[in-house]
Structures are given as structure tokens and as C-alpha cells.
Ligand SMILES: Nc1ncnc2c1ncn2[C@@H]1O[C@H](COP(=O)(O)OP(=O)(O)OP(=O)(O)O)[C@@H](O)[C@H]1O
């Protein structure tokens with residue numbers, strides 16, 4: 231019925247399976263014969279399912295960098311305390327106190343995590359699902375003057391204005407020429423966390439569960455603070471979403487150093 | 493209890509209007525009805541004049557508490573609609589953060605379903621309104637329902653959105669090993685425009701069995717009703733639009749009986 235590509239269907243399948251199949255159920259499905267019936271559930275555990283290797287891996291010098299632990303820095307809103315009294319039988323809604331802010335380590339540094347892989351001009355990039363704000367179809371863009379050249383424009387989604395970044399141009403300005411531009415076919419927008427920034431991408435490749443050891447983690451102080459690390463198996467960049475948002479907000483290119491990510 | 497979810501990944505097609513109107517009509521027919529807002533924009537909640545940011549409890553807490561939430565706690569989160577037999581489980585903006593929180597936890601798509609099971613004796617009908625975004629909230633709302641209502645605006649390009657919606661539903665059916673009943677509802681039908689006529693015709697040709705043969709007409713009374721913060725069935729009971737929804741409801745309910 232739909233012409234949507236196989237790869238993006240796979241992404242959707244693993245996303246939906248993760249949401250709709252419970253842990254114990256998923257383990258049961260991993261039994262050999264059961265797995266035969268539900269091959270999709272297994273996708274989540276495999277790391278090597280991507281059939282299409284990245285054509286251009288991000289800069290090699292990064293591999294030499296030492297692996298260090300990321301500092302705690304993510305501020306996540308926490309639910310207001312819920313009153314447990316059952317005095318009033320119904321509709322006990324009262325004014326809530328404002329939510330507390332708590333400093334927390336990045337969710338994806340705590341253990342296994344899932345990452346969405348997507349493809350831009352042959353470059354495969356991954357973003358932790360916990361930092362993914364959503365995926366939109368590329369729609370009509372309104373260009374703005376006076377913006378950096380990697381700023382593709384603004385897309386209106388409901389009453390919100392989403393700022394769309396030309397990912398290829400931002401990540402590899404040195405390779406971005408007319409030929410590359412003419413061959414680009416942006417189809418989706420990867421929204422970054424709760425921000426209004428979105429990365430244009432050509433293909434959604436897959437969602438994969440990664441362990442901490444699958445990633446060569448990076449210290450942020452150096453160049454390219456937007457790289458959280460490299461996924462060893464396929465030398466693919468894992469994005470540091472909060473650093474990326476900061477850079478975009480400062481109007482910086484990928485090559486410029488950032489004085490402080492904090 | 494009957495559980496219906498109103499969903500379409502496309503925005504502005506009449507999901508919230510359908511939820512409110514059907515809810516109002518069901519309550520008028522004497523059923524106990526709960527409307528659940530799963531949209532972080534909380535338009536259904538605002539429709540009833542509820543300022544969700546001022547509430548202590550909402551559908552958000554239900555997600556945060558997960559399986560541990562009790563029937564009493566769910567009932568405490570409800571707000572009155574101002575109409576007899578019609579209650580609202582409000583949404584808040586905080587819901588927007590759930591996608592990230594739930595993205596990597598298995599089974600998180602079934603939270604709403606489990607919560608609704610706990611209040612299955614309290615209501616005859618539960619109708620869920622979805623955000624126009626494919627994400628954990630919509631997945632939860634669809635996973636919880638027995639029947640999916642898909643409003644489709646009768647205009648060009650509507651079919652593309654519908655195709656995506658059905659694709660999502662298809663994939664969910666495989667994950668859940670469940671079969672969804674769904675009904676496509678042509679909305680904002682304007683018989684003077686070519687777009688309306690053609691889209692309706694195409695809907696019938698492509699999805700005949702799944703399309704409700706009637707149409708919800710374009711009717712400015714819907715907008716007026718939402719400004720007045722009243723269900724259309726209260727605000728303009730004799731309008732063409734409400735009449736059409738009433739016909740739709742009779743159709744949907746006759747199907748319930750024959751199931
Ligand atoms: N049949 C109709 N005729 C005229 N106007 C309508 C009709 N149905 C809905 N509307 C109006 O169209 C607008 C969008 O409708 P509604 O909010 O129900 O859509 P929605 O699908 O819930 O939108 P969203 O995707 O943003 O949640 C509202 O202003 C509503 O009053």
C-alpha cells in the first residue's frame with residue numbers, strides 16, 4: 231500500500247516492538263523457535279543488522295582521543311509529587327507546585343541504550359532515542375535571510391516553528407559541493423530533544439540497542455563537541471544532542487571550537 | 493466498556509472535534525463517558541475550559557506511575573466537563589517529554605491500556621484523543637482501543653496522511669498480535685468543492701468497507717462551539733454538523749451491538 235522504504239519500516243517496527251512488547255515477553259520471544267515467528271523482536275538485540283555500510287566515516291583523528299566519562303549535566307524535569315491520599319473519591323485536582331529540576335547523568339550513559347541510525351549523503355549518524363524529539367516528514371520550508379548557510383529554513387508544524395539544519399552542509403562543509411547538493415534528497419527531520427532544532431536526513435536506517443562498550447566515548451572539551459562518541463562497529467558518529475543544540479543556537483559551524491558546552 | 497481512539501497522524505483533521513462531539517452525544521444518550529486527552533497541546537482539555545497547567549494530576553502522572561497506579565488515583569485525576577455523565581482525563585504539556593523517557597523502555601506503549609482496564613467498571617465509553625504525531629502517546633492511545641476512528645479531511649493530500657496512519661496501525665498490529673477495527677470518517681466535507689468530492693470518491697474506492705458512508709460537513713458551528721467551550725451537541729444541537737455526528741454515532745453503536 232505504502233511506498234515507504236524498507237529501511238524506515240524496519241525502524242518503525244523496532245520502535246513499535248519496543249513500546250508494545252513487554253520485557254518478559256521479549257525474552258520469551260528470543261527463544262529460537264519463537265524468534266522464528268517474530269523476527270522483529272530480535273532486531274532490537276542485534277547490533278549488526280545494518281546492511282548498508284557508511285560510505286564516509288567521520289574524521290579519523292577522533293579515534294585517537296582518549297575515552298573519558300561524561301560529566302553529569304542533563305537537567306530533566308521531574309514530575310510533581312503525587313498525593314497518595316484517597317480522601318476525596320474523585321476529581322481531587324488542585325493547583326500543583328512547580329516541578330523540581332534535578333541534575334542527572336545522561337540517560338544513555340547509564341547502560342544499554344537504543345540509538346536511531348540515519349543517513350545523510352552517505353554518512354551514517356546515530357542519535358540516542360532518549361534525546362530524539364521526534365521524526366517529521368520534510369515539509370515546506372520558509373527560508374530566512376541573515377542566517378548561516380547551513381540553515382535550511384523554518385518549517386511550521388502546528389503553531390511551532392521548527393528550525394531545519396542542512397545536516398550535510400553542517401557536518402561536512404568541506405565536501406559540500408553542487409554535485410552533493412543536487413544528489414541530496416532530504417526526506418525526514420530528526421528533531422533534537424525538546425528543542426526546535428531538526429536535522430534534515432535522507433534515510434532512516436535502523437534502531438539498534440547499544441551497550442556502553444559499543445561506543446568509543448569522547449571528552450567534550452576538544453574539537454567537534456557535538457560528537458558524543460563513535461560507534462565502534464561501524465565507525466559512525468553518535469551525536470551529543472545538547473551540545474549540538476547549543477552550537478546551532480550560537481550559529482556555529484561544526485568545525486569551530488566551542489568554548490564551553492555547559 | 494467500549495474504548496474508541498480518534499487518531500490521524502495528520503493535524504487539524506477534526507480529531508478533537510470528533511472526540512468532543514461524540515462524547516457529548518453519548519452522554520446525552522445516557523452513557524457514562526470518559527474523554528482522555530493524550531495530546532501535549534491539550535486542546536481537548538482546553539475545550540472544556542480546564543487550564544491543565546494548574547492541575548495537580550493529569551494523564552501525565554498516569555504515565556509516570558505506570559502499572560502501580562490504582563483505580564482511585566486514576567479517578568482522582570479526572571475533571572468534570574460541566575456536562576452530566578461526561579468526564580475528562582486532562583493532558584498537560586509535560587506529556588511532550590514522555591517520548592524521550594519511554595523511548596527505550598519495553599512495554600511502555602501499554603501503560604494507558606492497563607490504566608483504562610482499572611476503571612473498566614466506571615464508564616460505558618472511553619474516547620481517546622491523540623496528538624497528530626507518531627510517537628509514544630499515539631501508540632499508547634491506539635494500543636488501548638478496541639476501535640480506531642480515523643477522521644480524514646476531504647481535501648487533496650489527505651490520502652497520503654491516511655496511508656501513513658494505516659501503515660502505522662498495520663505495524664502495531666504485528667507487534668501487538670491484535671487486530672484493530674477501524675472506521676474512516678470523512679470530515680469537513682464541502683460539497684461545493686472539487687477537492688471534497690474527489691477525496692470522498694477516492695476514499696470510497698480505496699477503502700470502501702472501512703469508510704463510514706456518511707460525511708461530516710464543513711460547519712462553522714464547530715468553531716463557534718469550541719470558542720464557547722461547549723460540546724457542539726450542547727451549543728448547536730440542531731446544526732448540520734451535530735446531526736451528522738449523531739448519524740455516525742448510531743452507525744458506530746449499531747456495530748458495537750452486532751460485534
Ligand atoms: N466539520 C468541521 N467543519 C468546520 N470546522 C471544523 C470541522 N471540524 C473541525 N473543525 C475546526 O477545525 C479546526 C481543527 O479541528 P480539530 O481541532 O478537531 O482537529 P484536530 O485533528 O484535533 O487537530 P490537531 O491535529 O491539531 O489536534 C478547529 O478549529 C475546529 O473547530
Ligand SMILES: [Mg+2]
Nearest residue numbers: 507508531535
Ligand atoms: Mg486535536
